[in-house]
Amino acid sequence: MARNENTPEDNAMAQQVQRRRLPDDRTASLIAELKDLLGERCTTSASEREHHGRGESYHADAAPDAVCYPLSTEEVSAIVRLCGKHGAPIVAFGTGTSLEGHVAALEGGITIDLKRMNAIVEVNAEDLDATVQAGVTRKQLNAYLRDTGLFFPVDPGADASLGGMAATRASGTNAVRYGTMRENVIALTVVLADGKVVKTASRARKSSAGYDLTRLFVGSEGTLGIITEVTVKLYGIPEAMSAAVCAFPDVGAAVQTAIETIQSGIPISRVEFLDDRSMVAVNRYAKLDYPEKPTLFFEFVGTEAGVAEQAERVRELALGNGGENFQWATTPEERSRLWQARHDVHYACLAMRPGAKSWSTDACVPISRLGELILYMREQTKDAPFYVTSLGHVGDGNFHMGFLIDVNDPAELAEAERLNGVLLQRTLELHGTCTGEHGVGSGKSKYLRAEHGDAAVDLMRLIKTAMDPQNILNPGKVLPAN
């Protein structure tokens, strides 16, 4: 198995892996039982195992011992029961686009790939909801909805599965208007560590009937249960839509415009910041000629009159902050070209340094502190030995940095880790969170105590231990080792 050079943290985890890995004979017995259950849908092929131990980031890979492809909630339950019997770790896998090492099988065990559970179970157009199996991706759902006039808005960039998006509490560019998975999941079907199946809620839009199990599983990253079905909110496709790009003389002016937009209560659907370095990458990658300056991408939705009104107000705010070159995209083709450029940033940045990996990190602060945070990190990273980009869903105060590193260079890895720590420490000082949407995985668990305090982390651990006493569900993720 191809393994990247490890960070000290990874080495510590690798030792833990050695310590906690199931004995080979038990693993062999388990796999034999899983093959009895699933036939060829349980595989130990090296390429399958390697693929499933890998996310889209700098984290070291860690392959499971086998990969299973269930077709139903009942099969997931049966797999979990067998793993429970043997005490084997279980990692749930959607599309493998996570960024904090979520899918690495740190202690070996079984990966449950949900991609074949990709049925649209039901669409209730009149109630604006849909229920899908966990492996359905957001693009698949939206393609299915094409003729209904409805859409599912949460858009993390990658064409992730809805189960994975729920598990990491994903959001993305239009969370500023439509909310994150926290607000958009109505109900979940979840397989617990003992194999029992829970339906977390009815399809009612609101309920005060007991503890909010839905929100307990949203963001739990496969550590409390395996999500097998997701009921989400749908929205009417807006009657009118308009998008624009505007360059600013400096970072502060761009961020200030975003802040003023939110504070004015303008119901903007997206407001995305890209710094000058990200714009260089975007221009090169997509052969565009945007000004290579700090830039905001805007999207407005609503009625024709409402969109025009919103757009004019934001234009005035932008001009007041020195914005220039306001470029409009009103046709669907222009809009999709514009947003494609934004969505390609991750790959555009990777293309700036062929062979590099991106250490992608995110933080989220109250919006009034966002400009300060971005400027602070610009100063902190100005001498970094690698390309650094910053961008963000600035309407939510959510800020991303990308460090384009050679993962085989321990000095670069160490410097990226140091800068990540600088970012997150400053974020916490500014009353923010160490991750706005990427999740904790193994990469950020060491920041949880600093963010939440010992009592809150101990409470999370108490819940985890009660629900998964053997610690078989995605061990080594979310909660810090001590």
Added chain:
Amino acid sequence: MARNENTPEDNAMAQQVQRRRLPDDRTASLIAELKDLLGERCTTSASEREHHGRGESYHADAAPDAVCYPLSTEEVSAIVRLCGKHGAPIVAFGTGTSLEGHVAALEGGITIDLKRMNAIVEVNAEDLDATVQAGVTRKQLNAYLRDTGLFFPVDPGADASLGGMAATRASGTNAVRYGTMRENVIALTVVLADGKVVKTASRARKSSAGYDLTRLFVGSEGTLGIITEVTVKLYGIPEAMSAAVCAFPDVGAAVQTAIETIQSGIPISRVEFLDDRSMVAVNRYAKLDYPEKPTLFFEFVGTEAGVAEQAERVRELALGNGGENFQWATTPEERSRLWQARHDVHYACLAMRPGAKSWSTDACVPISRLGELILYMREQTKDAPFYVTSLGHVGDGNFHMGFLIDVNDPAELAEAERLNGVLLQRTLELHGTCTGEHGVGSGKSKYLRAEHGDAAVDLMRLIKTAMDPQNILNPGKVLPAN
């Protein structure tokens, strides 16, 4: 102590009370220690105790052994530690406006009244958030915000405390636009059963950093911890606002108009249904002359142009369904008169039968099933031996019924309980929830297994037992006894 006649359910609970009540000598020791801690802010006065064992509904009262008035989170923690040492039950009390017996001290013990914890801790106008102590009421917060151009929208009718509203996952008339407490609480400070203090989240608008402790406590009704501080979202006061009342020939036409409004994606801020009997009560109580027919109350907010556009669309939908007498209220005085009428419904109905109490119940279904549910219950209650009103926050599918009963008449109580069961059974068949916003308390715990299934309720119990192993936090509420 004044006690209503009991339902069979209440009698069963009363027996449980006798069985589980702390021995008198231990209670005396605890109260002595609490008085050492709090002085006169711990009281055993009969009137104080009785007041605190009583909500606003038909449920039997049950007074605690003493009432404490802490001034700080630290004092709440100290009280909880003392109660924990003695194994004494603890009930948190806000303004006593709950409707499902939440505040009744079924096993005696200590009520913690948070009303003196009424400080506005901080308002971050630029971030659109505020942090308050749990005893701050929504009207108090909005009065405090008056000069900021901001407001807190969640409005359950009663001037409830924000701690109580968070604890019951309250919502109300404008949840259709602004969401419920689930969506509007950013963070909580909570005292756990062992006295430890947890801050559930930062002020960031979104986060993927660990389990969603905030949402775990929102709606937990004091059974998992005592909420002492609440951070909520604020919103800009809309530039323009308009309201209207429209009568319909029948219930179906009114509800269909509400459904079409939501399905069209019109961002209406309130759409309230009142049946003809509720309108009779409102007219008498407030000396108004609205048509005594099924009626919708609407509110539109936004820009001048946006409000006009929304209002015109809804008027067309209403006319298409036979709506008539569309009456507009555009001045603040007219609007407040209109909404006062709506808010007074509870008291207006009580005035229809002096001396009666209201058995207020609520249910919530996917909006496409709402008309069916309301018509079904109209048929089921047509021969009821008491006045029955139905109304609802129909934009959410949330439906209320009020049974005006003589609580000293066992036959009326039994019939109200039967009709409540009929409503909730039909609600569950229609994929709804047994309470949209009132909460479970002791009144609806017996419906939880039917709604959620055994595995989900057992999971809730597992969490409760892990977090409160002595079962001292509001025992007898939320979870069914078995």
